[in-house]
Amino acid sequence: MDLSRVFFTGNSTMNLERMPNEEKLSLCRRYYLGGFAFLPFLWLVNVLWFFKEAFLKPAYTEQPQIKSYIKKSALGLILWVAVLTTWITIFQHFRARWGEVGDYLSFTIPLGTA
Amino acid sequence: MIIMSSNILSGVDTVLDVGQSWITINALIWLWAFGFCHLLFMNTSDSEEDSYNERSALVQCESPTIPSYHQDHDMSLPQETDTKRGRPVSSGLDEPGLVERERAATPDGEEEELTLKYGAKHVIMLFIPVTLCMVVVVATIKSVSFYTEKTSQQLIYTPFKEDPNSVGQRLLYSLLNTIVMISVIVVMTIILVVLYKYRCYKFIHGWLILSSLMLLFWFSFMYLGEVFKTYNVAMDYPTLAMIIWNFGVVGMICIHWKGPLRLQQAYLIVISALMALIFIKYLPEWSAWVILAAISIYDLIAVLCPKGPLRMLVETAQERNEPIFPALIYSSAMVWMVGMADSNNPDSADERQRNEGGALAQEGVESEDDVALGGRRRCSAEEDLEEDRGVKLGLGDFIFYSVLVGKAAANGGDWNTTLACFVAILIGLCLTLLLLAIFKKALPALPISITFGLVFYFSTDNLVRPFMDSLAAHQYYI
Numbered sequence: 001m002d003l004s005r006v007f008f009t010g011n012s013t014m015n016l017e018r019m020p021n022e023e024k025l026s027l028c029r030r031y032y033l034g035g036f037a038f039l040p041f042l043w044l045v046n047v048l049w050f051f052k053e054a055f056l057k058p059a060y061t062e063q064p065q066i067k068s069y070i071k072k073s074a075l076g077l078i079l080w081v082a083v084l085t086t087w088i089t090i091f092q093h094f095r096a097r098w099g100e101v102g103d104y105l106s107f108t109i110p111l112g113t114a
Numbered sequence: 115m116i117i118m119s120s121n122i123l124s125g126v127d128t129v130l131d132v133g134q135s136w137i138t139i140n141a142l143i144w145l146w147a148f149g150f151c152h153l154l155f156m157n158t159s160d161s162e163e164d165s166y167n168e169r170s171a172l173v174q175c176e177s178p179t180i181p182s183y184h185q186d187h188d189m190s191l192p193q194e195t196d197t198k199r200g201r202p203v204s205s206g207l208d209e210p211g212l213v214e215r216e217r218a219a220t221p222d223g224e225e226e227e228l229t230l231k232y233g234a235k236h237v238i239m240l241f242i243p244v245t246l247c248m249v250v251v252v253a254t255i256k257s258v259s260f261y262t263e264k265t266s267q268q269l270i271y272t273p274f275k276e277d278p279n280s281v282g283q284r285l286l287y288s289l290l291n292t293i294v295m296i297s298v299i300v301v302m303t304i305i306l307v308v309l310y311k312y313r314c315y316k317f318i319h320g321w322l323i324l325s326s327l328m329l330l331f332w333f334s335f336m337y338l339g340e341v342f343k344t345y346n347v348a349m350d351y352p353t354l355a356m357i358i359w360n361f362g363v364v365g366m367i368c369i370h371w372k373g374p375l376r377l378q379q380a381y382l383i384v385i386s387a388l389m390a391l392i393f394i395k396y397l398p399e400w401s402a403w404v405i406l407a408a409i410s411i412y413d414l415i416a417v418l419c420p421k422g423p424l425r426m427l428v429e430t431a432q433e434r435n436e437p438i439f440p441a442l443i444y445s446s447a448m449v450w451m452v453g454m455a456d457s458n459n460p461d462s463a464d465e466r467q468r469n470e471g472g473a474l475a476q477e478g479v480e481s482e483d484d485v486a487l488g489g490r491r492r493c494s495a496e497e498d499l500e501e502d503r504g505v506k507l508g509l510g511d512f513i514f515y516s517v518l519v520g521k522a523a524a525n526g527g528d529w530n531t532t533l534a535c536f537v538a539i540l541i542g543l544c545l546t547l548l549l550l551a552i553f554k555k556a557l558p559a560l561p562i563s564i565t566f567g568l569v570f571y572f573s574t575d576n577l578v579r580p581f582m583d584s585l586a587a588h589q590y591y592i
Contacts, residue, residue, distance in 0.1 A: 041360035107349045108342040
């Protein structure tokens, strides 16, 4: 019974159910660590993907660690969402007033408005 | 990079154009080389991962029933033959779309039935991603005018500029463009075979990563820019950078490494849609139609004729007992084999191990390519393996279907035509899968669908549309 080998060769089909627990933990951890590179989307994927594993499955040895990673990812995600929302609101509201700086920061400038 | 453009001399746009062209060309090279897997076949994966990796399948394809056509670029996923079960697995891959069917060794009647049943299931499973891709392309074409604006810029693959004033010259130039394009494809195929023969896996893998990088970052950047311009939304660079960065990196992770299945499938659909949009924008009008027709013919020839670089690729892979690079391929099957198989089949475990070792370099490539859609079957604990049958369709097929429907949407703007082409392609896909079930060998996925699509497009555009228009004009409802 070599689930790790099965897993390794079969990484094209990502099926959590058939992954051994150590692999799941390692994957979760990698996604968590990867999210620090300005990747809140990765944290989101982490949370959504491992949510069932962490909270809805019967307990197994690695589960508490996966849970902690999910919680930390969710925390980071919420933080990033807050930061981005704040920034976007500020930008959209004050863009016109900032004049040159606003234009410099803009990728697309809407036509026909101030 | 040479740009066949008249605006190369115009200021700021030049840099962007050059950049775009360079990237387009590069991405296209790889698209042609790898993403051209019009490969459609059914997989029956046995417990061994190998089957998924095409290894053993190729090896065990001695069974006379299933010819394995392997087309290099695209990736073929050979299905493993479970010698224990005596099931021949064939993996057919080929660029122009192979449809390969695996035959089970169990009693024919039962097997037939199972196959057809699964075949029907997988047809539906393929409909969804194909439809989604087409929907994305059509929605973009209809809303974002950028992709329908004709530029004087053309791809390097279509060097002849069509002159709208002269029909004869236009026809001639579109034929010449097609010849150039097809030759590029053939050359790329040969290069790929040569690279594979000389075991330059790293090179192939690296270039594949580069091309998907381009697709995920540059094309999506262009796309987002155009969408924002269309909807007149202000967007700042920091937010844009965050969006593109996240989208791209998570895409690379999902496709080339490990990620949730659905997300991987979604990314492949998005990539195909982006690529199709680029084609729609940069291929000249008449050339595009002729190219579509030529590619289906090429597909047909390449799959059904015994000579060719793809055959060589497959045979080489077979000799080496290795999986062929699963380039960009979309699979409708879950090919996870349960680990139980190991305990029951020590040979398969060994094989798998051997396979793993040999196929390490290709794992990434394969994983990136194979997107498995549903189709999973669970076996009971007593059974050795969980078998998944799946149908795999190459991303090249997605792209060309979407190009056809997108051009239909772009040209007339008429929904009748667009819907007609859409239905035609799905019918073609259905028929191809049916033929697959009947003939049980590799078949090209493009010809039937594209033929139907073209026929429907031209007939609807020229016959049905004026009819509907004059009916509406006379307020006559039928």
